[in-house]
Structures are given as structure tokens and as C-alpha cells.
Amino acid sequence: MRTPWGRSHPHPDDWCQVPGCSRKATREYHVLYECGGEDGGGENLVRVCATHLLILRRGWVRVRGRAPGQLRWELGVRKGRPPLQVFEPPARRGPT
Numbered sequence: 001m002r003t004p005w006g007r008s009h010p011h012p013d014d015w016c017q018v019p020g021c022s023r024k025a026t027r028e029y030h031v032l033y034e035c036g037g038e039d040g041g042g043e044n045l046v047r048v049c050a051t052h053l054l055i056l057r058r059g060w061v062r063v064r065g066r067a068p069g070q071l072r073w074e075l076g077v078r079k080g081r082p083p084l085q086v087f088e089p090p091a092r093r094g095p096t
């Protein structure tokens, strides 16, 4: 499986999903839906390493969208400033 940032792993779920991170995923983080609960009850979890779980909880990294393939990452988030890096999900064709 290819990721938007060009890495590929035989078992992508075993690795931290944060762009640029190559640590093993040992934690899970709930993705916030941009449009609010469109999946109707399904859990939207992203697998991350312990370090990135802390960073996500502190708000320095934000993730939106639908796990695992349609995630938008914002790295280096600080109050009152745009994120340092943004990783958009791959382009999707469809009514949305």
C-alpha cells in the first residue's frame, strides 16, 4: 500500500501513520471528522507511535478526514500561525 507521502510498508498499520515518521505504531488516536460523523458509528482510528500520540494531544499535529487512506495532516501547528507542513490526502473523484 502506497501512502500519500511515498512510503510503502508491507504492513502499514504496524507503523506510525504520521508523515515522515518511521517508528512502530503502539498507540491509537481518534481522528476528528471534518464534516462530522459521516460514517455512522464506525471508529476512525489512526495508528501512531507514543511520541506522536503526545504531540497530537498537545495540538502540535492535527489530523482530519477518514482513516486510513484519506487523512489530512497538519504538522507544526501553533496558535495564530499556519502549520509548518500540510499533507493532503490523495485526490478523490466523486460527488463530495
Ligand SMILES: [Zn+2]
Pocket: 016, 017, 018, 021, 022, 023, 048, 049, 050, 051, 052
Ligand atoms: Zn510517530
